[in-house]
Amino acid sequence: MTDKLFEIVEEPILLEDMIKKVKRREAGAITTFIGTVREFTKGKRTVFLQYQAYKPMAEKMLAQIGKEIEEKWQDTCVAITHRVGRLEITEAAVVIAVSSPHRKAAYEANEYAIERIKQIVPIWKKEKWEDGDEWIGDQLERIEYPTGQPNIKE
Amino acid sequence: MTDKLFEIVEEPILLEDMIKKVKRREAGAITTFIGTVREFTKGKRTVFLQYQAYKPMAEKMLAQIGKEIEEKWQDTCVAITHRVGRLEITEAAVVIAVSSPHRKAAYEANEYAIERIKQIVPIWKKEKWEDGDEWIGDQLERIEYPTGQPNIKE
Amino acid sequence: MINILLFAQMQEEVGKEKIAVEMEKTTVKELKEYLQMHYKLTQLNESMVAVNEAYALENDEVKTGDTVAIIPPVSGG
C-alpha cells in the first residue's frame, strides 16, 4: 500500500492500512465498508470475479467522491481503495474508511461513498460462473440512471 | 483474541480478527465501526480514558444486541468487542463488525449496534483531563431514557 | 446474604467493589432504600439494577445468594 487516499490496486487490501490513512486525534468514530465477493447472487454460484478499471480516471473519480464527502460532512476524512484483477470468494474488492469526530457522519459519509462508486467510478466486474461468464452492467445490478447518464456532478 | 462474537477485552482490538469472525461466503458487505478515543470533546482536552465493565453482564448484553440484530436484519452476522482499562487518544474502545449479503443491512445493523451499546451495556468511562477526572454518565453524553430507564427489551 | 456490586463513581464513593447485605428476601426497591440509608451513593436514583446479570424492575424479588449490580447510566462505546 501507499499513502494515497484514493487508489486502485492489484494486491489484497489490508484493512489496518486503510484505518491508518484516516486515523486522527480528532476522530471519535471510524467506519469501514468492505465489499466482498459473494458466492451466490440470485441463486447463481459465482466461481470468481474479474475486475477491470480505467485506472487514472477511476482514481480521479474516487478523489472526487472524497471531495464531495468533505463538503457534505464537515471534518470527515475519507480513504478508498478498489482492487482489480481476479478476486476469489470472500476477498475484498473495495474498502472505504471514513473518520469523523462523531459517528453519525462517519456512517452517512461511508454509505454515500459506496453509492457514488457504483455510479461514477469507471470499474467493471466480470462474473465467472460454472457455465460461463459475463461483464456486469447496470441492467443486472439495477442501478438506474434516471437521465440515462450517471449523475456526474452531485 | 478468541472466537467469541461478543467480548470484553483488556488488550488492543485487532480489526482483522473482527473481520474474520463475521466473514462468510454468503456476505457481500462487511461494515465495521471503530469507536476511538478523541482528543477534544466540547473544547476540553482528554488526556486518556479509563473504561470499566461489569464484564459477564456486558458480554450478555452484547450478545442480546447481536440477537436483536439477527431478528431485525435477516442473514446478518455480528461481532462486537469492547475494550476496558486505560485507553490512549486514537485507540479503539469498541469495534463492531457486521456482515450481510447486501450492504444496506450491514450499515443499518451496525449503527443499531452502537446505539444499543450506549443504552444497555454496563460499561462506563472515566475521562481524564489535564485538571481532573470524572465518570461519564448520560447527563454529559445526552443519552435520554424517556422512561427514566434504558429500553431493556427492544 | 445478598452481594451488591458497585461500579464507576459509586464504587469510588464507597471505596469497594462489593457490599454484602445480610437479608433473606427483599425487593429491588427496598434494597435501593436500604443502600440509600446506609451509604452515600450520589447516583442511586438514576441507576438501574441488575439481579444475576439481568436488568430488574423495582418490584422484582431479590433473595439470599443473588448478585445485585447497581448500574449507573452507562457510557460505553
Next chain:
Amino acid sequence: MINILLFAQMQEEVGKEKIAVEMEKTTVKELKEYLQMHYKLTQLNESMVAVNEAYALENDEVKTGDTVAIIPPVSGG
C-alpha cells in the same frame, strides 16, 4: 489522431484495448456515430464517454491528441 480506449465487454468484442482514429476535430456524438459504423459495439448507446479522464457530454468537442474512453455502465464496488 484520437485515441479511443475500450473496456470490459466492448474491449473483448473489438479484441483491443485501444483504437486510433484519424480525425482532427469532432464531437463526442459524431465520434460515437463513427464507432457505431465501423465496429460492432453492443453497449455504445448506453455508454458514457470520457475525454481526457473526465466525463463529457454529447456536444463536447474532441480533437487530435485527446484520449477518449468509452465507459459502459460501471459495476465496481
